[in-house]
Amino acid sequence: MMDEYDLVIIGGGLVGGSLACALTGTGLRVCVVEAVPTQSSAQPSYDERVIALSWGSRRIFEGIGLWSDIGPYSEPIRHIHISDRGRFGFARLDHGEEGVDALGYVAPARLLGRAIQRGLTGVEILCPARLLGFRVQSDRVDLEVSVDGESRLMRTRLLVAADGGDSAVRKQLGLAARQHSYGHDAVISTVTAGQPRPGVAFERFTDTGPLAMLPMSEGRYSVVWTAREGESRELLELSDDEFIVRLQRRFGYRLGRLSRPGKRFAYPLKLMLTRESVGRRVVLIGNAAHTVHPVAGQGFNLGLRDVAAIAQVLADAGSSDGDPGSDATLDAYLRFRGRDQQTVAAATDVLARTFVNPLLPVRWARNLGLLGLDLTPGLRHFVARRFMGMGGNLPRLARGLPLVTGHE
Numbered sequence: 041m042m043d044e045y046d047l048v049i050i051g052g053g054l055v056g057g058s059l060a061c062a063l064t065g066t067g068l069r070v071c072v073v074e075a076v077p078t079q080s081s082a083q084p085s086y087d088e089r090v091i092a093l094s095w096g097s098r099r100i101f102e103g104i105g106l107w108s109d110i111g112p113y114s115e116p117i118r119h120i121h122i123s124d125r126g127r128f129g130f131a132r133l134d135h136g137e138e139g140v141d142a143l144g145y146v147a148p149a150r151l152l153g154r155a156i157q158r159g160l161t162g163v164e165i166l167c168p169a170r171l172l173g174f175r176v177q178s179d180r181v182d183l184e185v186s187v188d189g190e191s192r193l194m195r196t197r198l199l200v201a202a203d204g205g206d207s208a209v210r211k212q213l214g215l216a217a218r219q220h221s222y223g224h225d226a227v228i229s230t231v232t233a234g235q236p237r238p239g240v241a242f243e244r245f246t247d248t249g250p251l252a253m254l255p256m257s258e259g260r261y262s263v264v265w266t267a268r269e270g271e272s273r274e275l276l277e278l279s280d281d282e283f284i285v286r287l288q289r290r291f292g293y294r295l296g297r298l299s300r301p302g303k304r305f306a307y308p309l310k311l312m313l314t315r316e317s318v319g320r321r322v323v324l325i326g327n328a329a330h331t332v333h334p335v336a337g338q339g340f341n342l343g344l345r346d347v348a349a350i351a352q353v354l355a356d357a358g359s360s361d362g363d364p365g366s367d368a369t370l371d372a373y374l375r376f377r378g379r380d381q382q383t384v385a386a387a388t389d390v391l392a393r394t395f396v397n398p399l400l401p402v403r404w405a406r407n408l409g410l411l412g413l414d415l416t417p418g419l420r421h422f423v424a425r426r427f428m429g430m431g432g433n434l435p436r437l438a439r440g441l442p443l444v445t446g447h448e
Contacts, residue, residue, distance in 0.1 A: 045069045045164075046364050047354065048183060048196040050171050050209055054091075054152055055326030055343040056202030061159035062104045062351040062437060065444055068358050071194070072160070073185055074167040089228060090262040091152065092117070092241075092254055092337035093145045095138075096429020096438055100348045101155075103437035109155035115255050116142035118239035122410060124395065125246045125290070129407025131414040133424050142239070143428060144337070146254045146262060166192075171208055174199060181321050181365070198365035199322045200350070205312060207328035215324070216315045222392060224249050225272035225306040226334055227265040230256065231287065234296030243336070244291060245395035245406075249309075250335045251291055261295065263287065264334055272306045309333055309392075313385045318374060321365040325350060330381050333392040336427050338384050345429055348437035349376035355443040376435055383426075 047063075049056045052074030060072050093101075093114065101107040116135075120143060123130040135143050172184040172191065176199075183194040201209035210217070236259035244251045249266025256262055265287070267275055275283060280301050288298055310331060317329040326343030353372040357364045394406055413419055425431050429438065436443060 042182075042193045042195050043071070045071045045194065045196045046358070047071075047198040047200055048073060048181075048194060049200045049202055051202035051204060051326075051328070052165060052167060053202065053204070053326075054149070054156065054340060055347060056200070057153070057156040057160065058100075058104065058106075058344060059200065059202065059325065059347045059351060060163045061106060061156055062347060062443060063354065064159065064162050066355045066358050068354060068364065070162075071164045071166065071196070073169045073171060074165065075170045077167055089149045090146050090230075090254060090256060091149050091340050093147055094337075094341040094427065094429040095140050095142065095144055096434075097341045097344045098142075098145060099440035100344050100437045102440045103348070103442050104159065105442070106155045106159050109158060110147055110152060111145070113151050114145040114147040115257055116239055117144040117146065117241045117255065118142050120241050120243065121294075122243045122413075123245070124403075124407055124410060125244055125251075125292075127403060127407045129410030131410045131420070133420060137417070137421065138424050138428065140428075143424065144241075146241075146256055171203075174209075174212065176320050176322065178320075196365075197321065197363060198354070198369075201322065201324045201328040202326050203328055205310075205327040205331045207324065209322065210314065210324055210328055213319050213322060215319065218311070218313045218315070220311040220389075222249075222309040222311070222333065224266050224268055224309045226309055227263070227267050227272050227275050227304060227306045229263045229265075229283070229304045230260050230302035231263055231284070231298045232258075232260050232300040233298060236261070236295060242291070242294065246290060247396060247398065249392065249396055252334070252337070253291065253295065254337075261298075263301075265290070266309065266334075267306075269308070276304050276306060311385060311389050313381065317377070317381065318370040320367075323350060323370055323373060330385055332385050333388045335388050335391045335395075338388055338427065341429055342381065342384050345380060345438060346377055348435045349373055351437060351443055352376070352435040359444070376433060380432055387426075 046068040049072045052072040118135040120133040166187050169187040174183040181196050181199045185192045242253040252264040254262040312331040314329050317324045325346035350373050354364045357369045
């Protein structure tokens with residue numbers, strides 16, 4: 041007997057899990073296929089990282105009904121200080137100018153994972169399980185999934201790929217993608233500041249890329265240090281004292297003396313953007329559709345906006361007895377997401393390239409640009425709103441509204 045669903049989500053991490061939570065109460069038959077148990081230390085989505093959530097992401101989690109489990113344990117970002125190391129350019133963004141409680145928040149990935157797991161009611165979860173293959177038909181997708189080593193056949197009207205940057209679904213479909221390796225890694229750690237500034241995040245551009253310091257509780261800061269591939273390996277091998285010396289030299293003393301570095305790890309930075317994030321009865325979301333440079337902290341927020349858009353078009357299709365995998369449904373999704381995905385990928389790529397360019401005219405131009413941003417309220421407002429996820433055509437969840445009446 042073949043199990044039938046309205047949609048099957050391949051990947052139950054932060055993005056795939058958020059979509060499943062969003063669709064509870066819609067009446068859609070949903071199944072999540074996830075390879076790694078959430079409790080496992082090997083689960084890549086629910087690891088020791090912290091994630092910068094935009095104001096728009098807060099509203100999406102409010103609409104889903106998860107913010108009450110996330111907000112009390114997240115650190116608000118009320119001010120952002122942007123500078124170019126050793127240069128005159130700087131800019132400041134302030135939550136008061138935007139009329140919001142915070143520009144964004146810093147939340148541990150494991151906290152998000154626990155909140156999402158609690159929200160997965162009425163959803164079938166196959167874990168550990170992996171996709172063996174699928175075949176797209178005119179009115180459905182037939183899948184074969186391995187669950188605890190046993191083959192299981194499934195049928196769905198829509199296949200959602202939320203299986204990360206190395207997406208098996210994208211590979212099987214052969215979807216073309218724009219790809220570029222930056223030749224840099226992001227080195228991640230935490231430190232304790234001698235003079236913490238609660239609510240203030242720092243984005244400092246250096247000759248190897250941006251260095252972000254994100255506020256956490258108890259005077260700690262999450263460090264996201266962009267380094268060349270060879271340098272990143274060296275940073276991982278340094279003693280704690282040597283790492284602090286290098287970080288202090290790179291960042292300066294705006295937070296006083298830094299101490300107590302946490303565990304360090306690194307991951308390679310690349311740009312990947314699919315030419316089309318939808319195919320017949322298949323849609324790619326999150327890192328399966330786009331992987332961007334961490335400058336400005338847009339990666340997960342971009343994926344969560346995918347969730348808000350696909351959830352709305354699926355809920356609308358379900359409420360009118362429509363087909364969740366139809367061309368009309370997926371076209372409606374693209375109208376929400378196509379421009380935002382392209383714009384964010386292009387903006388982060390330009391920032392990543394421009395701020396490591398050593399040419400004197402480029403250095404002058406970027407520093408004048410930072411000063412212009414700091415001195416021009418209208419420009420600051422435009423930039424802040426875009427990176428807060430509040431620009432363009434917003435689906436209901438992105439406006440803090442539930443998908444369906446009575447969805448808490």
